[in-house]
Amino acid sequence: MRTRTGRVEGEQKGPRREERRVVRVLPDVSGLNKAFDYFVPADLSGPPISVGSLVRVQLHGRRTAGWVVAVDVEPPEGVKLEPILKSSSIGPTDDVVELAQWVAVQWAGRWAAVLKTASPDPFVRSLPRSAPAVVATGPSDGLDVLFDGLGPRVVRSAPGTDRFEILRAAALRGPAIVVAPDQKTAAAFAGRLSRAGVRTHRYPNQWAGGFEGGVVLGARSAVFASVPGLASIVVLDEHDDSLANERNPNWHARDVAVERARRAKIPCLLVSASPSPAALVMTEDVRLPDRTAERAGWPVVQIIDQRDGDPGRTGLFSGSLVRRLREGGRAVCILNRKGRAVMLACATCGELVRSSTGDELMIEDDSGLVAIRSGETRPRICLACSGTKLKRLRLGVSRAAEELSTLLREPVGEVTGTTGAGEGLDHRVIVGTEALLHRVGAATTVVFLDFDNELLAPRYRAAEQAMTLLLRAASIVGPRAGGGRVLVQTRVPDHRVLRAASRAQPEFFSTEELALRELGELPPYRGLAMVSGTAAEAFVEPLHSRLEVDVLGPDRDGRFLVKGADRGTVAAALSGLPRPKEGRVSVAVDPPRA
Numbered sequence: 001m002r003t004r005t006g007r008v009e010g011e012q013k014g015p016r017r018e019e020r021r022v023v024r025v026l027p028d029v030s031g032l033n034k035a036f037d038y039f040v041p042a043d044l045s046g047p048p049i050s051v052g053s054l055v056r057v058q059l060h061g062r063r064t065a066g067w068v069v070a071v072d073v074e075p076p077e078g079v080k081l082e083p084i085l086k087s088s089s090i091g092p093t094d095d096v097v098e099l100a101q102w103v104a105v106q107w108a109g110r111w112a113a114v115l116k117t118a119s120p121d122p123f124v125r126s127l128p129r130s131a132p133a134v135v136a137t138g139p140s141d142g143l144d145v146l147f148d149g150l151g152p153r154v155v156r157s158a159p160g161t162d163r164f165e166i167l168r169a170a171a172l173r174g175p176a177i178v179v180a181p182d183q184k185t186a187a188a189f190a191g192r193l194s195r196a197g198v199r200t201h202r203y204p205n206q207w208a209g210g211f212e213g214g215v216v217l218g219a220r221s222a223v224f225a226s227v228p229g230l231a232s233i234v235v236l237d238e239h240d241d242s243l244a245n246e247r248n249p250n251w252h253a254r255d256v257a258v259e260r261a262r263r264a265k266i267p268c269l270l271v272s273a274s275p276s277p278a279a280l281v282m283t284e285d286v287r288l289p290d291r292t293a294e295r296a297g298w299p300v301v302q303i304i305d306q307r308d309g310d311p312g313r314t315g316l317f318s319g320s321l322v323r324r325l326r327e328g329g330r331a332v333c334i335l336n337r338k339g340r341a342v343m344l345a346c347a348t349c350g351e352l353v354r355s356s357t358g359d360e361l362m363i364e365d366d367s368g369l370v371a372i373r374s375g376e377t378r379p380r381i382c383l384a385c386s387g388t389k390l391k392r393l394r395l396g397v398s399r400a401a402e403e404l405s406t407l408l409r410e411p412v413g414e415v416t417g418t419t420g421a422g423e424g425l426d427h428r429v430i431v432g433t434e435a436l437l438h439r440v441g442a443a444t445t446v447v448f449l450d451f452d453n454e455l456l457a458p459r460y461r462a463a464e465q466a467m468t469l470l471l472r473a474a475s476i477v478g479p480r481a482g483g484g485r486v487l488v489q490t491r492v493p494d495h496r497v498l499r500a501a502s503r504a505q506p507e508f509f510s511t512e513e514l515a516l517r518e519l520g521e522l523p524p525y526r527g528l529a530m531v532s533g534t535a536a537e538a539f540v541e542p543l544h545s546r547l548e549v550d551v552l553g554p555d556r557d558g559r560f561l562v563k564g565a566d567r568g569t570v571a572a573a574l575s576g577l578p579r580p581k582e583g584r585v586s587v588a589v590d591p592p593r594a
């Protein structure tokens with residue numbers, strides 16, 4: 001971070017220079033990632049100034065908000081300083097301010113953008129008195145051993161397992177942060193902890209709560225909560241993409257939590273039913289559940305091989321699927337039809353048309369078949385039987401609901417991303433897009449009608465994201481003892497994701513996935529960024545001559561991929577580039593969907 005001092009015109013005001021307190025302020029101005037020095041007037045009202053304080057200052061003749069990022073700094077000799085105009089609010093603690101800077105550097109974004117996530121809204125002018133060191137009492141159920149030692153630790157536990165005792169064990173150690181995949185989960189655990197006598201605070205609404213001790217719970221941004229004396233961090237469902245920030249900087253709460261714990265020398269638990277490749281590369285410390293308990297915590301995952309025949313008008317509803325749905329109970333059917341997703345299958349043998357590695361669907365273009373991600377091409381021919389007659393598999397949610405309704409002889413609900421909240425949910429059987437998995441709390445059966453579309457999508461994380469969908473479905477239907485069942489229709493029944501889920505053994509997926517990532521020189525073994533926008537080409541141009549990164553692209557959408565040894569290398573190369581004068585550029589380091 002380069003710094004410069006603010007200038008003042010005319011006469012210098014305030015006390016004499018040697019008595020003045022000088023602080024460094026990071027203004028919240030887009031396109032600017034630089035701090036400037038100001039002095040603190042003796043008569044400044046509002047909360048006292050410290051690192052993290054939200055202030056107002058004058059910059060280039062305009063008033064702007066900003067954060068104090070350093071205090072008692074030594075400004076360059078002979079420079080006249082401007083005063084802080086206003087102390088607006090108490091802000092994040094100094095460890096969080098530093099963490100935010102690390103995040104900005106690692107994901108090539110603005111420090112101020114991260115500080116905003118870490119700051120109170122509305123402003124906070126005074127803090128609660130600090131609380132007793134002990135925030136919870138009672139027996140720990142033996143789970144306190146999970147918190148022994150330092151550094152990140154992966155805790156694998158089946159999708160149907162209750163994580164409450166882990167959180168209570170965290171509370172017994174002292175102030176804690178719990179990052180959940182969504183606010184609904186955070187709220188549910190906050191309620192249970194508080195009924196068990198633990199002091200809890202929700203982030204960001206109860207922003208100042210962390211200063212009272214206790215447990216701060218929230219979605220991904222809770223990883224930036226200000227909690228003096230923080231004793232542990234727990235990240236729930238660390239594999240879930242909802243923990244990744246959707247805008248630049250695209251930080252992931254798991255990675256931020258691990259870095260925060262490293263700096264604070266406290267334990268950090270990464271809890272997941274199927275630990276992510278990123279987590280498994282970060283640490284070898286993986287705690288496995290008892291095998292019987294793990295298996296019991298997964299629902300039955302039943303694989304239906306669609307290559308055997310083509311029942312129904314559309315081939316979307318196999319006989320065994322319809323039989324299961326007729327048995328009764330609430331059922332949710334997921335159909336992912338987004339963008340140009342069109343699946344091709346061999347009309348003779350039913351195999352999906354895939355690239356030679358088998359990991360990506362191919363689509364038709366003018367010259368034959370093409371795989372979007374790898375660029376592989378070949379004539380229209382089936383690799384399994386050399387057949388040349390291909391068929392398109394395509395059906396929208398509405399037609400699927402209609403056909404299913406005919407097959408079941410009862411009305412079927414319909415939900416897509418654009419359906420209003422709560423709409424279409426009052427039927428026993430519902431067909432919808434992935435959005436349904438976030439709207440339905442419980443069901444007896446979840447069906448993936450065209451899982452291959454997700455599994456073989458042209459993205460390097462396609463298999464990992466497909467596994468995430470299965471885990472969400474698993475938590476909706478609950479453990480196998482309760483009758484919960486997930487049905488997956490597929491033409492690749494031996495895929496690593498399906499082997500892992502049907503056997504309730506996540507390592508069938510992760511071992512193979514990690515090997516493929518390493519071979520393909522992909523994250524988490526390498527750093528990767530995606531550059532898009534109208535000026536992307538001009539923006540990445542200077543990188544072609546650089547040794548530390550490789551530039552790939554443009555792809556069909558004009559996007560470029562930048563690869564390097566690790567995330568920091570890629571981010572540093574991108575941060576140093578000048579922005580083109582015209583056009584739009586957007587940079588995503590570690591993009592979830594590349």
Ligand SMILES: [Zn+2]
Binds near residue numbers: 346383
């Ligand atoms: Zn064939």
